[in-house]
Amino acid sequence: MTGPFNGEAGVRGHRHLDLELIDDASALTDADPGGMLRATASAGAQVRESAALAAEANLEAIADEGRPRAVVVAGVGTAGRTGDILATVAGARCPVPVLSHRSAGIPGWVGVGDVVLAVSASGRSPEALAAAEAAARRGARLVAIGAPDSDLELLADRARAPFIPVPRRAPARASLWALTVPVLLAARTLGLVKVNEADLAETAARLDLDADRCRPSLESFVNPAKSLALDLGNSVPIIWGSSSLATVAARRFADTLSSNARYPAVAGSLGEANRGRVGLLDGVYGGLAEAARDIFADPDEGAADPTRLRLVLLRDGGLSDESDDQGEPLALEERRADAVQALAERRGVRVSVVTAEGGSPLERLASLVAVPDFASIYLGLAHGLDPMAVPAVSEMKELSNR
Incomplete structure (x- = not known):
């Protein structure tokens, strides 16, 4: 996974997050009384x-x-x-x-x-x-x-x-x-x-491995979930998957961002992006905002950084039943992923990439879901939210059951 969280520039870019909490394992436990991380x-x-x-x-x-x-x-x-x-x-x-x-x-x-x-x-x-x-x-x-x-x-x-x-x-x-x-x-x-049983065992092992990599005691510079959470701070995430498998993971990430971090997100496939949604990169939260930014302004003075788009690419380059023997449909999606990433970077829209790992489709899906799941929790905790309790959900159930 790549993302531009580097030193002081990263800290200033996420000034609304509690950066001390996100790297304090004890404080994270206290902020998560329902045990969502566990x-x-x-x-x-x-x-x-x-x-x-x-x-x-x-x-x-x-x-x-x-x-x-x-x-x-x-x-x-x-x-x-x-x-x-x-x-x-x-x-x-x-x-x-x-x-x-x-x-x-x-x-x-x-x-x-x-x-x-x-x-x-x-x-x-x-x-x-x-x-x-x-x-x-x-x-x-x-x-x-x-x-x-x-x-x-x-x-x-x-x-x-x-x-x-x-x-x-x-x-x-x-x-x-x-x-x-x-x-x-x-x-x-x-x-x-x-x-088969081997697929299930490998998927379980992959989820165990990612849970260990994303555990609260690991600091953000070595914890991919904390790093992704910091990347997303104060942004509007656009999450696109490079295959049908990655698109399911993208929509799952949008679900957990909504519930755990109360962040709005746009999620879908690169095919959808190719049919018009890529225009978001030129909009008021994308390239247009970047063009209006004063590059000489002191980031420590004045208003907080404006809300910006953050592109999250979930990339799955493995062969699966959705491709032919040569993998051409998936190869096309990977080329689209390269193109979308290049377009975003030209417009100053920052990009985070999560790449699938593993052999079977199920294990690859697990590798695309695990880190974002944890990232959504860390993002919510860093904003002072309890990811376990979502009052609006409870109220919605009460109102609809009257």
């Missing part, structure tokens, strides 16, 4: 635990009727991201459509030939519960994934459908890997995705 560091353990729990479920029952016509992954928030992960890990060669469904119920065309995966970290999501009820009523095969002893488990029991219990972690965004692994293993049972 919960995020459990990602590798989540992979192992959920794989074991899925192995105990009777998933073979859903394969008895053969390959489905389509798979619908029903859930919202983090649960909804599991459908995106399944679709991109399965790749373009997946023999059936995979749909992420984020509203109540299920599409009208779903019936006896289809499979519905209802996912909810709490087991109480209205969207997942409605999807499970509709799937059972229409005769679709159902797999439910969520907290044990929940409404979702009761529904699955009544429908005689497999249920994979996922130990409850609050908030749900700390359970991405606990929810994702059962979804992948259910799809593997149906013959739709190639994820």
Whole structure:
């Protein structure tokens, strides 16, 4: 990962952040009373635990009727991201459509030939519960994934459908890997995705390694998550992925920036950037602001630095099922990434790069998610925010349930 946090210039550029806190392990622990850092560091353990729990479920029952016509992954928030992960890990060669469904119920065309995966970290999501009820009523095969002893488990029991219990972690965004692994293993049972035990073990090991690299006791100059958090300070992040896998990670990063750091972010694929969004680089937060800046002004006097764009490129150069044998589609995206980075730098828009590592698509995805997950937490803590408690989310639930 690269980023321009160097000495005094970096400190002045992030004057609104508590720079002393971000490199004080004890202060970070005090500022994180709910243990969001600790919960995020459990990602590798989540992979192992959920794989074991899925192995105990009777998933073979859903394969008895053969390959489905389509798979619908029903859930919202983090649960909804599991459908995106399944679709991109399965790749373009997946023999059936995979749909992420984020509203109540299920599409009208779903019936006896289809499979519905209802996912909810709490087991109480209205969207997942409605999807499970509709799937059972229409005769679709159902797999439910969520907290044990929940409404979702009761529904699955009544429908005689497999249920994979996922130990409850609050908030749900700390359970991405606990929810994702059962979804992948259910799809593997149906013959739709190639994820073996070695892939899961390597993914868990990658998440463990990144958790160690991003631990609170490591200072920012050797901690990639703290460095990325400092890069993003007082900016409007634009997060683009160079492949479908990296785009899922980009959208996950925007999710965690919103919740953990309360930062707005633009996220998507380089293909979307190429179709017009790259114009942001010339806008009032990009090149236009840079052109108006007085390079002779004393940064220690006057108003704070203006809010600027920060481009974050998530780069995935590995071959996957989305490419042909020569990797040409991914090679095109990598050329686009080079071009976008050059355009940004010409306009004075600073760039941070996170590069995928690992062999399997799942491990590469993990390498693109782990550091940004921690970065969003450090960014929130440095602004004096508790990443575990998001009052607006709680209030929204109260207002919508009246």
